[in-house]
């Protein structure tokens with residue numbers, strides 16, 4: 474993925490208003506503390522289809538891509554659950570499809586929109602990179618895992634619709650999940666090194682990565698930040714953090730509670746270097762994580 478693509482994805486993640494702002498989201502932004510630091514267990518993940526089944530808007534997708542997509546989703550849904558969302562896919566050689574009278578913004582991202590009946594809908598957008606398909610690049614598979622993890626994040630933490638936007642936590646978690654997916658399900662154990670950690674930068678490790686405005690290649694530094702945070706406790710701890718529904722107001726306190734280390738201590742540790750020695754194997758197995 475190029476830097477410009479990464480930046481455009483970041484912008485799209487930040488700009489769901491292109492699809493219409495949900496009235497619920499704006500009320501929540503000024504409303505009570507209902508989503509703060511809850512210790513009540515989150516509702517069970519939706520496990521059934523068709524009641525929680527995604528609606529697919531596929532336009533001229535190559536057969537080979539669709540069979541990859543089905544297999545990846547068959548692997549992901551037992552882990553992350555089923556969701557009543559809209560999924561749009563089309564080949565990059567064509568203009569994006571139209572949904573509810575709007576042309577879909579190109580790229581690979583998860584956003585939100587209000588449909589014609591005024592209901593807020595989560596939208597997962599998968600523009601198919603035909604070069605990746607031709608070259609059998611692992612990213613053609615991992616991007617599906619990355620974006621579906623964002624769907625899971627939004628379900629676990631509704632604050633992602635306007636009240637929580639710390640980039641390294643959102644993107645680093647999705648990036649680590651996608652690498653764990655490739656390792657466990659696709660026999661691609663080195664993606665986190667060759668595509669992600671290779672771009673990690675100790676100089677920007679820390680507060681700059683809290684903001685989507687600060688671009689990075691393949692979320693390399695954000696990946697390193699999550700790998701370092703979970704180095705001794707596994708990726709389960711990051712999932713536990715998401716389940717506590719962090720907001721922009723409480724996330725540092727929740728992080729320290731969950732990880733037993735302050736955000737500032739994590740930043741200082743990463744700036745000291747050694748990022749290329751981080752190991753994906755320390756994250757544990759996706760199959761044993763309690764989502």
Ligand SMILES: [Zn+2]
Nearest residue numbers: 619623644647
């Ligand atoms: Zn992402």
